[in-house]
Amino acid sequence: MTVEKMVESTECRKEKIRQRYRGVCASEIDVIASVPKERFCGEAKEKRVAVYVRVSTGDPSQTSSYELQKNHYQDVVNRRSDMRLKEIYADEGISGTSLRRRDAFLRMMQDCRDGKIDIIVTKSVSRFSRNILDCIGYVRQLAALNPPVGVFFETENVFTLKEGSEMSLSFIATLAQEESHNRSEVMNASIEMRFRRGIFLTPPLLGYDRDKDGNLIVNEEESKTVRLIFFMYLYGYGCVEIARTLTELGRRTKQNHKSWSANAVLQQLQNERHCGDVLARKTWTPNYLDHKSKKNRMDKNQYLQKGHHEAIVSRDDFIAVQRLISNAKYGNKGVFPKMQILTTGVLRGFVVVHPRWAGFRADDYVKAFESVGDWTKGISDTTIQVLAGDFDLRGYEVARGEFFHAVRKVSVTLSADSMKFSAECVRKLESEYVELLVHPKERMLAVRPCGKEKRTCVQWSRQKNGRKYSRTISGSAFLPHLFALFGWDLKCKYRVSGARKQKDKDVLLLFCLCDAKALALGESFLSEKETLYSKDGIKNFGNSYYGQMKKEMDFFPKRLEWNSKSDGMAYSTEPGLNVTDEKELKRGIAEMMQKIRLEEEHG
Numbered sequence: 001m002t003v004e005k006m007v008e009s010t011e012c013r014k015e016k017i018r019q020r021y022r023g024v025c026a027s028e029i030d031v032i033a034s035v036p037k038e039r040f041c042g043e044a045k046e047k048r049v050a051v052y053v054r055v056s057t058g059d060p061s062q063t064s065s066y067e068l069q070k071n072h073y074q075d076v077v078n079r080r081s082d083m084r085l086k087e088i089y090a091d092e093g094i095s096g097t098s099l100r101r102r103d104a105f106l107r108m109m110q111d112c113r114d115g116k117i118d119i120i121v122t123k124s125v126s127r128f129s130r131n132i133l134d135c136i137g138y139v140r141q142l143a144a145l146n147p148p149v150g151v152f153f154e155t156e157n158v159f160t161l162k163e164g165s166e167m168s169l170s171f172i173a174t175l176a177q178e179e180s181h182n183r184s185e186v187m188n189a190s191i192e193m194r195f196r197r198g199i200f201l202t203p204p205l206l207g208y209d210r211d212k213d214g215n216l217i218v219n220e221e222e223s224k225t226v227r228l229i230f231f232m233y234l235y236g237y238g239c240v241e242i243a244r245t246l247t248e249l250g251r252r253t254k255q256n257h258k259s260w261s262a263n264a265v266l267q268q269l270q271n272e273r274h275c276g277d278v279l280a281r282k283t284w285t286p287n288y289l290d291h292k293s294k295k296n297r298m299d300k301n302q303y304l305q306k307g308h309h310e311a312i313v314s315r316d317d318f319i320a321v322q323r324l325i326s327n328a329k330y331g332n333k334g335v336f337p338k339m340q341i342l343t344t345g346v347l348r349g350f351v352v353v354h355p356r357w358a359g360f361r362a363d364d365y366v367k368a369f370e371s372v373g374d375w376t377k378g379i380s381d382t383t384i385q386v387l388a389g390d391f392d393l394r395g396y397e398v399a400r401g402e403f404f405h406a407v408r409k410v411s412v413t414l415s416a417d418s419m420k421f422s423a424e425c426v427r428k429l430e431s432e433y434v435e436l437l438v439h440p441k442e443r444m445l446a447v448r449p450c451g452k453e454k455r456t457c458v459q460w461s462r463q464k465n466g467r468k469y470s471r472t473i474s475g476s477a478f479l480p481h482l483f484a485l486f487g488w489d490l491k492c493k494y495r496v497s498g499a500r501k502q503k504d505k506d507v508l509l510l511f512c513l514c515d516a517k518a519l520a521l522g523e524s525f526l527s528e529k530e531t532l533y534s535k536d537g538i539k540n541f542g543n544s545y546y547g548q549m550k551k552e553m554d555f556f557p558k559r560l561e562w563n564s565k566s567d568g569m570a571y572s573t574e575p576g577l578n579v580t581d582e583k584e585l586k587r588g589i590a591e592m593m594q595k596i597r598l599e600e601e602h603g
Contacts, residue, residue: 047118
């Protein structure tokens with residue numbers, strides 16, 4: 001095709017387009033009129049109007065604003081013949097940045113969806129919502145209904161069904177949200193300044209009244225309930241048992257209710273004001289829009305003032321209760337525990353393991369051992385002699401148990417959260433409950449039989465079809481600390497072989513933790529080198545023969561009275577903590593309950 005023909009073809013196409021878009025005569029087209037856009041007023045049809053009213057606080061000073069808004073819009077609607085008041089929806093003492101607890105607002109929205117409302121009237125955008133997403137989102141939802149529902153904001157003179165209203169509404173809603181943000185910042189700064197100067201909030205608290213200056217004054221009648229709660233928990237009662245007891249005794253909450261819940265009891269136990277202290281900003285609000293508070297975990301400054309007011313319980317008892325609460329998930333019940341270290345018998349130097357208490361750290365075991373001296377030192381003056389005709393075993397070693405198969409052997413397998421003894425252990429000891437003891441210096445683990453009534457007992461076996469089987473022992477509370485004491489890796493399991501030791505009727509199992517065999521979690525074994533050899537590499541396969549004999553003689557000298565079931569000596573890991581004695585707790589609980597019952601009987 002030549003250039004001339006191409007130009008001619010292009011011009012033809014353009015001319016055809018021009019002719020097409022000249023259209024036809026207007027008289028040939030019948031226009032079907034659209035439905036007129038909704039206007040806030042001036043319509044002949046009667047409109048069902050909903051009025052939304054909100055004030056942000058429940059303070060009495062806000063009541064006037066609340067009532068004025070309701071009365072004003074009631075008068076406005078009643079004066080118009082084209083409007084009929086459907087209902088006034090009112091939220092009092094509710095923030096506009098969130099829809100939480102705005103029951104009237106949510107009910108109004110549902111009535112709009114049900115076709116009961118044509119127009120919503122409210123004073124301003126900030127009354128409707130201070131959250132831009134909520135404001136625009138709900139306006140769009142209302143406009144999308146069939147028929148659409150409009151919102152009229154009186155102060156801004158904005159009607160949402162009017163074209164171009166969304167841009168203005170978005171700008172105004174943004175300003176309203178930012179105003180809330182500024183108010184929140186100012187309030188937080190004011191609270192910070194108050195706390196720095198020791199000006200604390202004093203909300204209602206069981207056991208205290210407030211004087212005209214807001215100071216906490218002990219309420220003698222309510223304080224009886226507080227003391228009873230703390231004494232009972234320290235003695236070993238759980239929150240559920242305490243709540244049941246308080247309900248039966250007819251003791252009242254701060255809200256004057258006679259029915260107690262476990263959570264209500266726990267709140268009293270965790271409130272530091274009962275010991276005379278004040279800890280400010282235990283919680284904080286990360287987002288001013290949703291107002292959801294969270295526990296303050298060093299996110300914001302906290303302020304503690306000791307001796308702020310008169311105490312109902314001692315600070316030491318309060319601290320002990322907090323320790324007990326933090327360990328409750330491990331099943332610990334009873335008086336605030338102390339470490340027990342044995343100073344006599346074959347287990348001298350061993351520290352009793354508390355299986356349901358996570359408060360004893362690796363250093364505590366060492367300090368408990370050191371507090372009474374090294375009881376394994378110089379206890380045996382035995383010398384080993386090789387007589388004529390005997391084999392001279394110098395240079396020979398007693399191979400560690402990790403070189404031998406563990407089936408039908410006395411052994412225990414430990415991980416960071418559980419431990420399990422072999423079935424042979426159960427058969428050797430013949431006791432359903434046992435007590436665990438560790439020697440921090442020699443890295444030994446001892447197991448001795450005990451009764452179910454002991455606070456430190458663990459159930460290590462179960463019975464089925466007349467036979468006893470080994471049972472897994474949960475050790476989340478104490479095993480991580482033992483791993484730290486032994487220098488073990490928390491990611492590994494360890495298997496240790498042991499032996500049964502007996503003298504007369506005294507019997508126990510003994511495990512040397514130095515000979516532990518590492519096993520990978522989820523795998524059979526680690527590499528051959530890691531599995532078979534200790535930190536000394538291939539320098540040795542165990543202890544020297546005569547060194548092993550000397551060690552056993554030190555632990556089990558013939559002249560020593562075993563007394564393996566002896567109780568230990570108490571060692572406090574917090575020597576400055578003077579917790580109420582168990583006997584005093586028992587006596588105090590009995591006296592308080594008797595007085596309460598007598599008071600109830602005599603009105």
